[in-house]
Amino acid sequence: MYKKLNLYTHDGIFHADDVFATALLSMMAEDIHVVRGGDTTVPENKDEWIIYDIGGGELDHHTAENKENNGCHPGTDIPYASCGLVWKKYYKEILAEQDCPESYYERVYARLESSLILGIDAHDNGFNPIAEKLSAMPNVTDAQRKEVVGTAGTGFTISQMIRDFNPTWNSTYSYDDAFMDAVSFAKDLLELRLDSIISSLDARDFVLRCISYSANHIMIMDKFAPWEGILSSQHNDPKANDIWYVIYPALRGGWNVQCALKDSDDRTSYRHPFPESWYGLRGEDFAKASGVKGADFCHVSGFLAGTKSEEDALALASAALR
Numbered sequence: 001m002y003k004k005l006n007l008y009t010h011d012g013i014f015h016a017d018d019v020f021a022t023a024l025l026s027m028m029a030e031d032i033h034v035v036r037g038g039d040t041t042v043p044e045n046k047d048e049w050i051i052y053d054i055g056g057g058e059l060d061h062h063t064a065e066n067k068e069n070n071g072c073h074p075g076t077d078i079p080y081a082s083c084g085l086v087w088k089k090y091y092k093e094i095l096a097e098q099d100c101p102e103s104y105y106e107r108v109y110a111r112l113e114s115s116l117i118l119g120i121d122a123h124d125n126g127f128n129p130i131a132e133k134l135s136a137m138p139n140v141t142d143a144q145r146k147e148v149v150g151t152a153g154t155g156f157t158i159s160q161m162i163r164d165f166n167p168t169w170n171s172t173y174s175y176d177d178a179f180m181d182a183v184s185f186a187k188d189l190l191e192l193r194l195d196s197i198i199s200s201l202d203a204r205d206f207v208l209r210c211i212s213y214s215a216n217h218i219m220i221m222d223k224f225a226p227w228e229g230i231l232s233s234q235h236n237d238p239k240a241n242d243i244w245y246v247i248y249p250a251l252r253g254g255w256n257v258q259c260a261l262k263d264s265d266d267r268t269s270y271r272h273p274f275p276e277s278w279y280g281l282r283g284e285d286f287a288k289a290s291g292v293k294g295a296d297f298c299h300v301s302g303f304l305a306g307t308k309s310e311e312d313a314l315a316l317a318s319a320a321l322r
Contacts, residue, residue, distance in 0.1 A: 001097050002029040008043055009082075010054040011036040014179045016162040016186075017124035018053040020117075021086040022179075023186035025050060027094045034183075036176055053082035061085060061125075073118055077132055081124035084117050098194050104201050111197045116158070116190075123159040162186065204230050211237065217244040217272065218317050220310075224248045232264040244272035245317040250306055254296060255313035257305045257320070267303070274302050274320050292316045 007025055009018045014036075026032045035043075042055040052059035060066060061081050070080040080088075087094075091109045100108055122129055130152045134145045165182035167173040203225040210221050211234065221227065227246060234240035243260050250256045259270040278289055280300040287295045290305075294312030298305040307313045 004031045004033060005029040006043075006049045007032055007034045008049050008051045008055070009034070009036055011038060012175065013166055014162070014175070014182065015124055016120045016159040017081045017083045019162050019165075019179065019182045020083045020120055020186045020190070021052050021059075022183045023190055024083070024086050024090065024094055025052075026183065026187055027097055027190065028090060034176075034180065036179060052086055059085045059089070073113065073121065076118065076129070078118055078122045078127055078129060079125045081121040083124070084113070084121040087113065087117050095194070098191070098198070100194070100198050104198060107201060108194065108197050112190075112193060115197075116193060119157065120159060123157065158189070200226060203227070207231065208234075211240050211243065214239055214243050217242060217321060218314070219243045219246045220314070221246065221248040224251060228261065229264070231260060244270075245320065247310065247313045247317060249310075255307050255310050257307065257313045257317050259303050268301065270303065272320070274298060274305060276302065278302065278305065290316055290319050292319060 005025060005028065007022060009022065022032070022034060037054075039054060042051060043049045046057070050059070051057050054060055054062075056063050056066070058066070059082050061070060061079065067079060070085065072079050073084060087109070091112075092105055095105055095108055096102075121127075128149060131145065131149050134140050134148060140148075162182050162185075165178050165185070167175060167178050206225050207221070207227045207230040210219050210227070211231065213220075219227075219231075225248075227248075231240055231243060231246070246258045246260060248256055248258075259273060261267065262269040262271045275289075278286065278298040279302045280298065281289055282297040286298055286305075287293050290298075292307065292312055292315045294308035295316055296306040296308060305316055307316055
């Protein structure tokens with residue numbers, strides 16, 4: 001980790017691009033010294049500064065030359081902005097400070113890119129991926145394009161959230177102070193997002209081990225981990241494809257029995273559904289219908305059932321198998 005980094009970016013109104021670029025860089029240093037200024041005050045001793053989103057250097061995406069050289073994010077038509085350029089250049093150093101296993105680096109890079117960075121870069125460049133896709137569809141009318149783009153834009157995005165950190169027209173709050181407030185917020189989000197991604201990769205290893213121990217259409221996990229996407233992605237694993245029910249401790253207490261999906265895009269396509277007569281039952285009614293004393297409830301849609309103990313959960317899954 002760097003003891004201190006000198007960072008230079010543009011002044012005035014700030015955006016998610018320069019805010020998240022600053023937050024990413026701050027994750028590599030114990031302390032950061034941020035200066036926001038104009039083109040005429042860009043530091044000349046560039047070896048002592050990281051200059052981004054201004055100045056025409058490699059981390060500035062505004063010049064025509066840089067736009068051409070930087071191109072687009074791989075597999076997309078989204079041009080790079082400074083956030084994406086900073087992430088691409090420094091991701092290994094950033095992840096090293098997050099105690100991310102080196103074997104995860106490329107997968108974490110890609111996941112943060114697709115889940116956060118792409119949206120920030122697209123917005124900063126005034127690029128709307130949905131509008132671009134629709135424009136390539138010849139049978140879609142202008143009115144339909146406008147309606148779809150408008151509907152897709154109803155969500156409150158991270159770029160809009162950061163924009164609201166800027167002082168209002170009648171505020172006396174300093175733009176530089178507001179910028180650092182936004183950077184602190186963005187850093188918290190980045191750390192949470194990266195922790196979630198790294199954790200999900202750890203979960204993958206755990207779930208794959210549980211799959212290998214599965215038997216009789218049942219997989220048991222001694223602690224909860226996100227398993228659905230991992231299980232459904234193991235198309236070439238006969239053991240994974242043979243799992244009908246997954247048993248794991250419920251976060252609210254007790255144990256859950258959950259149906260594995262046949263089609264991950266269809267939340268009702270169970271490989272082996274619970275009996276429909278169980279759907280929506282609770283307490284004694286469910287215990288009587290299932291024949292398992294410790295059975296607590298069956299969700300009204302039938303995807304999940306709860307029991308008092310692991311033994312009860314296994315008995316319930318066995319009853320459903322029959």
